[in-house]
Amino acid sequence: MFKSGKLIIIPALLLILGLVGGCGSSAPAPSAPPAQSSPPASEATVGEPQGSEPVAAVSNFPTKEITLICPWNAGASADLQCRALAQAASKYLPQPVVVLNQEGAGGILATTQMVTTAADGYTVALGVIGLFTAQPVLNPDLGYKQEDFDFLISTASAPCAIMVNATSPYQTVADLVKDATENNKTLTFGSPGANSTPHLAGEQFFKLTGVKGQHVPFTGGSPTMTALMGDQIDAASLVISDAIPQINAGTLRALAVASEERVPSLPDIPTMKEAGYDYVFKPSWYLFAPAGLPADVKAILTDAFTKGVEDPDFKKAMDDLNIAVEYKNEADTLASFASQKAVIQELVDSGLGS
Amino acid sequence: MEGLLNGFAIVLTPMNLLFALAGVFLGTLVGVLPGIGPVGSMALLLGATYGLPPETAIIMFAGIYYGSMYGGSTTSILINIPGEASAVVTAIDGNKMAKRGRAGAALSIAAIGSFIAGTIGIVLLTFLAPTLARFALRFGPPEYFCIALFGLVTLSQISGQAAWKSFIMVGVGLLIGAIGVDVITGATRMTFGLTPLQKGIDFVPLAMGFFGITEVLEAVESKVIQKADVIKVRMRELLPNREEARRSAGPIARGSFLGFFVGLLPGPAGVISTFISYFIEKKLSKKPEEFGEGAIEGVAGPESANNSAAVGAFVPLLSLGIPFSPPTAMLLTAMLIHGITPGPLLLSEHPQVFWGLIASMYIGNFMLILLNLPLVGLFVKVLKTPVNLLMPIITILCIIGAYALNNSVVDVILMIIAGIVGYGLKKLSFSTAPMVLALVIGPMMENSLRQSLLIAQSAGFTIFLTRPITRLIVIVTLAIIVAPPIIKIINLRGRKKHV
Numbered sequence: 125m126f127k128s129g130k131l132i133i134i135p136a137l138l139l140i141l142g143l144v145g146g147c148g149s150s151a152p153a154p155s156a157p158p159a160q161s162s163p164p165a166s167e168a169t170v171g172e173p174q175g176s177e178p179v180a181a182v183s184n185f186p187t188k189e190i191t192l193i194c195p196w197n198a199g200a201s202a203d204l205q206c207r208a209l210a211q212a213a214s215k216y217l218p219q220p221v222v223v224l225n226q227e228g229a230g231g232i233l234a235t236t237q238m239v240t241t242a243a244d245g246y247t248v249a250l251g252v253i254g255l256f257t258a259q260p261v262l263n264p265d266l267g268y269k270q271e272d273f274d275f276l277i278s279t280a281s282a283p284c285a286i287m288v289n290a291t292s293p294y295q296t297v298a299d300l301v302k303d304a305t306e307n308n309k310t311l312t313f314g315s316p317g318a319n320s321t322p323h324l325a326g327e328q329f330f331k332l333t334g335v336k337g338q339h340v341p342f343t344g345g346s347p348t349m350t351a352l353m354g355d356q357i358d359a360a361s362l363v364i365s366d367a368i369p370q371i372n373a374g375t376l377r378a379l380a381v382a383s384e385e386r387v388p389s390l391p392d393i394p395t396m397k398e399a400g401y402d403y404v405f406k407p408s409w410y411l412f413a414p415a416g417l418p419a420d421v422k423a424i425l426t427d428a429f430t431k432g433v434e435d436p437d438f439k440k441a442m443d444d445l446n447i448a449v450e451y452k453n454e455a456d457t458l459a460s461f462a463s464q465k466a467v468i469q470e471l472v473d474s475g476l477g478s
Numbered sequence: 479m480e481g482l483l484n485g486f487a488i489v490l491t492p493m494n495l496l497f498a499l500a501g502v503f504l505g506t507l508v509g510v511l512p513g514i515g516p517v518g519s520m521a522l523l524l525g526a527t528y529g530l531p532p533e534t535a536i537i538m539f540a541g542i543y544y545g546s547m548y549g550g551s552t553t554s555i556l557i558n559i560p561g562e563a564s565a566v567v568t569a570i571d572g573n574k575m576a577k578r579g580r581a582g583a584a585l586s587i588a589a590i591g592s593f594i595a596g597t598i599g600i601v602l603l604t605f606l607a608p609t610l611a612r613f614a615l616r617f618g619p620p621e622y623f624c625i626a627l628f629g630l631v632t633l634s635q636i637s638g639q640a641a642w643k644s645f646i647m648v649g650v651g652l653l654i655g656a657i658g659v660d661v662i663t664g665a666t667r668m669t670f671g672l673t674p675l676q677k678g679i680d681f682v683p684l685a686m687g688f689f690g691i692t693e694v695l696e697a698v699e700s701k702v703i704q705k706a707d708v709i710k711v712r713m714r715e716l717l718p719n720r721e722e723a724r725r726s727a728g729p730i731a732r733g734s735f736l737g738f739f740v741g742l743l744p745g746p747a748g749v750i751s752t753f754i755s756y757f758i759e760k761k762l763s764k765k766p767e768e769f770g771e772g773a774i775e776g777v778a779g780p781e782s783a784n785n786s787a788a789v790g791a792f793v794p795l796l797s798l799g800i801p802f803s804p805p806t807a808m809l810l811t812a813m814l815i816h817g818i819t820p821g822p823l824l825l826s827e828h829p830q831v832f833w834g835l836i837a838s839m840y841i842g843n844f845m846l847i848l849l850n851l852p853l854v855g856l857f858v859k860v861l862k863t864p865v866n867l868l869m870p871i872i873t874i875l876c877i878i879g880a881y882a883l884n885n886s887v888v889d890v891i892l893m894i895i896a897g898i899v900g901y902g903l904k905k906l907s908f909s910t911a912p913m914v915l916a917l918v919i920g921p922m923m924e925n926s927l928r929q930s931l932l933i934a935q936s937a938g939f940t941i942f943l944t945r946p947i948t949r950l951i952v953i954v955t956l957a958i959i960v961a962p963p964i965i966k967i968i969n970l971r972g973r974k975k976h977v
Binding site: 267 | 525
């Protein structure tokens with residue numbers, strides 16, 4: 125039998141582990157009660173410095189750790205990017221950058237919560253292009269606007285690609301278009317989700333080629349690839365970084381990538397422009413913060429994260445994820461939103477998925 | 479075979495053994511804790527493993543994953559709080575056994591069943607992985623839908639309450655599962671303008687509310703429970719008696735194979751395997767009336783099924799490089815950050831990782847049973863904790879667990895609401911297990927149905943009859959619905975002849 129003293133160990137261990145589990149990923153302990161009282165806002169700003177500290181002493185910013193919100197689950201490729209970037213940027217700041225995961229609704233949830241977050245520079249988030257291109261066009265219930273935020277820099281990008289099973293008779297885009305047109309086929313194409321950037325890239329492909337496409341949304345890149353490998357669907361529109369391992373393994377084939385230039389690690393895959401259809405759909409990631417950052421705070425953050433993006437460790441981490449590091453300043457980031465949004469608006473106006 | 483032996487050579491180094499042990503120990507712990515699961519703990523450790531050799535890191539992460547399947551049943555049985563969806567079914571009979579003073583037996587059978595099922599699963603994984611992976615690819619949305627439908631039919635029969643009550647609970651669960659962004663159109667549904675609801679309602683806070691908080695509220699109300707809960711436990715009572723062991727053998731064997739094959743499928747397949755196993759055992763039992771009142775088969779079958787399902791989930795990960803569930807997605811991440819890409823090329827490019835991992839699972843499973851059987855005695859003593867201490871601890875654990883899920887207070891609020899609603903439902907003698915399970919399979923069922931119809935194009939619903947696998951499942955499902963009344967009639971006639 126066990127000594128009664130050991131009894132205490134279990135609940136104690138459980139508690140300790142629980143606390144570690146709880147706090148490890150939510151670095152700033154949410155000790156201070158939120159100052160605002162509107163319910164969604166107070167939930168949104170977990171662990172925020174709720175105006176209790178005046179933002180006056182900006183000259184020595186930052187005086188405490190900076191939270192990088194990752195709107196995806198821990199372990200997702202965007203989460204790995206956040207962690208690599210946090211680590212790299214911490215080298216160039218007197219305080220560490222810590223990642224906080226706030227998953228949900230493809231990033232909409234965390235973005236909406238950012239609207240009511242204090243604009244003091246202690247909270248920055250990683251975003252993906254669709255949040256400010258596809259969503260404003262397609263989602264009438266969106267709880268945020270582009271004007272609600274300050275944008276710092278773009279960090280990385282990976283283009284969309286039209287993929288088929290490696291056993292498919294389609295070797296090129298031309299094969300697909302020829303077969304579908306001659307035999308009046310409607311091709312089913314999967315994507316990682318309705319209204320996702322790859323979904324819209326697929327719609328654009330079928331619109332420009334004139335082939336009839338039936339969109340089948342899945343819940344993420346992996347289920348889409350599974351369906352394609354099992355011949356459940358004829359084609360798929362995917363972010364190339366998700367598919368590169370399968371391309372290398374010879375199970376899936378990319379017909380063309382929707383970027384300006386070929387992907388360096390896939391020199392044999394033509395761009396859509398080379399295949400005869402001039403369009404670009406390239407999910408990119410960027411950093412943003414609540415609008416109204418003090419100018420000097422913004423400059424400090426921009427500088428540190430720019431150095432972080434250029435850091436070799438960040439480059440190495442992105443290489444492992446098959447994502448290209450692509451720095452853009454604020455103006456170029458906003459310009460890329462505008463051009464992508466215009467394409468999507470035109471696509472939607474011409475009748476999406478009809 | 480040579481590969482496997484090399485794998486054992488890799489694992490049987492002090493460092494790899496140590497990390498395997500660390501993995502399974504940590505897995506057991508996070509499995510025991512409600513709310514804190516293998517995914518969160520793996521995510522926390524990701525950054526800390528950069529310096530390790532890849533096979534060592536992956537051996538540890540895998541240990542956390544299958545180790546957590548062992549621990550998951552503990553809180554289900556002891557305090558009626560399933561830490562994860564796959565342990566909900568275990569709570570139905572496991573907790574009743576605990577209240578009868580057979581907590582030790584239930585925990586031991588769960589551990590033994592997990593061990594046997596895990597080992598059977600690993601043997602199947604070792605020899606059949608590539609074949610099975612190709613087989614798993616033949617399952618598309620139409621097949622997923624039929625399996626979910628089959629699960630739903632069995633689900634409505636598991637809780638032991640009146641059928642109409644089960645139907646209501648299943649219906650409510652399906653509706654809750656529909657909250658959030660619709661996968662097919664991207665539109666938001668039933669969020670009432672509340673942004674936090676856009677991501678849908680998570681299973682974990684609801685389960686902790688319906689089971690854990692409801693339990694706490696009941697304890698607060700009841701004054702007798704303090705006496706009833708202090709059970710004297712003797713060593714021999716910790717182990718299953720001969721009768722219990724005999725009754726568990728069949729369910730463990732069936733659960734092992736069932737779980738493994740269902741585990742090859744994506745999404746909540748492992749969860750579905752638990753209630754299909756429960757359903758099968760109830761149907762095969764000579765005393766079906768004992769189910770829901772503490773039948774050991776109701777612990778043995780589902781607990782075996784969820785463990786071999788966890789092993790089954792390694793097949794698509796290792797052979798196709800595709801994760802079918804969040805924990806295997808974390809394993810994929812762990813491999814990627816070490817520069818290893820799982821998939822068809824894994825075996826030729828990184829044999830030391832592939833075989834090292836498989837061999838470590840054999841050894842890890844042994845470690846788990848050696849670790850868990852002695853712990854049974856310790857865990858059972860939790861029940862001796864006075865209620866006025868135990869209940870606050872449970873409440874705190876639930877709150878921490880719900881918060882840690884998404885770093886969000888919304889989940890804590892949801893859990894408390896669910897606890898209060900669950901208390902009311904219990905007063906009306908509704909069992910909430912079908913509701914939370916329907917919530918888990920609802921989205922899978924809806925999405926795969928709509929995906930199937932999109933794929934079918936003009937063929938429409940006939941897609942379910944033209945594919946061989948779906949046809950089989952549809953026939954079995956119909957048989958389950960139609961057979962009981964027919965058997966009843968035949969039995970009645972037979973009895974009349976004898977009389």
